[in-house]
Amino acid sequence: MDRPQRIAIFGSAFNPPSLGHLSVLQRLSHFDLVLLVPSFSHAWGKKMADFTKRCQWVEGFIADVDCRNLVLCKDEEKLGQSGAVTTWALMEHIQNQYPTSELTFVLGPDNFLSFSKFHRSEDIVSRWSVLACPEVVPVRSTDIRNKLESGLSIDSLTTTSVAATIEYKDFFD
Numbered sequence: 001m002d003r004p005q006r007i008a009i010f011g012s013a014f015n016p017p018s019l020g021h022l023s024v025l026q027r028l029s030h031f032d033l034v035l036l037v038p039s040f041s042h043a044w045g046k047k048m049a050d051f052t053k054r055c056q057w058v059e060g061f062i063a064d065v066d067c068r069n070l071v072l073c074k075d076e077e078k079l080g081q082s083g084a085v086t087t088w089a090l091m092e093h094i095q096n097q098y099p100t101s102e103l104t105f106v107l108g109p110d111n112f113l114s115f116s117k118f119h120r121s122e123d124i125v126s127r128w129s130v131l132a133c134p135e136v137v138p139v140r141s142t143d144i145r146n147k148l149e150s151g152l153s154i155d156s157l158t159t160t161s162v163a164a165t166i167e168y169k170d171f172f173d
Contacts, residue, residue, distance in 0.1 A: 060161030
């Protein structure tokens with residue numbers, strides 16, 4: 001019998017993907033697969049760029065980086081048609097797709113501090129592994145949006161493809 005695949009699930013707004021995200025993902029090379037899951041609808045009402053646009057950024061981001069185990073997962077789009085998708089629902093959905101795999105939910109420092117507020121957080125930690133993985137490079141999506149709003153270059157904050165396709169209008173009316 002084959003050993004179950006080790007899969008990391010890294011959910012984020014990716015609003016947009018940043019070098020901070022990359023600094024987390026580079027430390028997940030021991031997983032067979034790392035699913036990058038853009039939020040379809042933010043659980044706490046955070047305003048985000050269009051889902052399709054954020055998925056395009058993630059695809060460009062993946063193409064730019066040297067991490068062979070990264071895959072875009074758009075499953076929140078179908079799960080989120082009736083509202084925000086909980087981590088519990090996402091993990092259960094992915095486990096059903098990969099029934100023999102070991103799943104690990106990866107969260108950054110912002111979500112780690114509020115993890116107890118997640119729907120069924122205790123059930124999540126009893127069923128799956130949870131890995132808190134802070135950024136090594138302190139670049140946040142907010143930094144990118146702030147530079148865009150100020151008309152400054154974002155080239156040093158994200159990958160080449162992402163920087164080339166982001167526009168001010170993606171975030172600001």
